[in-house]
Amino acid sequence: MSGRVLSSEQAKxxxxxxxxxINGxxxxxxxxxxxxxxxxxQPDVWDGPLAETFRSSTWPETKAxxxxxxxxxxxxxxxxxxxSQNIMSAGGGA
Known part of the structure; x- marks a missing residue:
């Protein structure tokens, strides 16, 4: 493991x-x-063969x-x- 510490403006x-x-x-x-x-x-919102496929496999997999x-x-x-604190510390900004 290197002892080098780098904090660039790009990292910040x-x-x-x-x-x-994430916060936005x-x-x-x-x-x-x-x-x-x-x-x-919900079957009372959308039903039929495609809806059944959506409910049984598409949506559960997507939701997971x-x-x-x-x-x-x-x-x-x-x-x-x-x-962020580590980057600032590495750059002497702490």
Missing amino acids: TAITQLQNI GLTDQINALNTQGQTLS ALDKAKQELEELRDQLQKI
């Missing part, structure tokens, strides 16, 4: 951009997708992927502050 910009994307509504968009998928999954993505984004958001 990247962490800020990550924070802005990406998780809200995932929630909106989940809401609309749940709506389409969205839930996993949301969980990972929340974990990343929790780590972003620590990452």
Whole structure:
């Protein structure tokens, strides 16, 4: 493991951009997708052969992927502050 520590302006910009994307509504968009998928999954809203396929396989698989993505984004958001502090410390900005 190298003893080198580097903190570039590009690193600081990247962490800020990550924070802005996550905090700027990406998780809200995932929630909106989940809401609309749940709506389409209701037989009294949409029914028929394609709707049955959607309810039985398409939506459950998609919802699982969205839930996993949301969980990972929340974990990343929790780590972003620590990452930001580490970048600032490495650059002498702490």
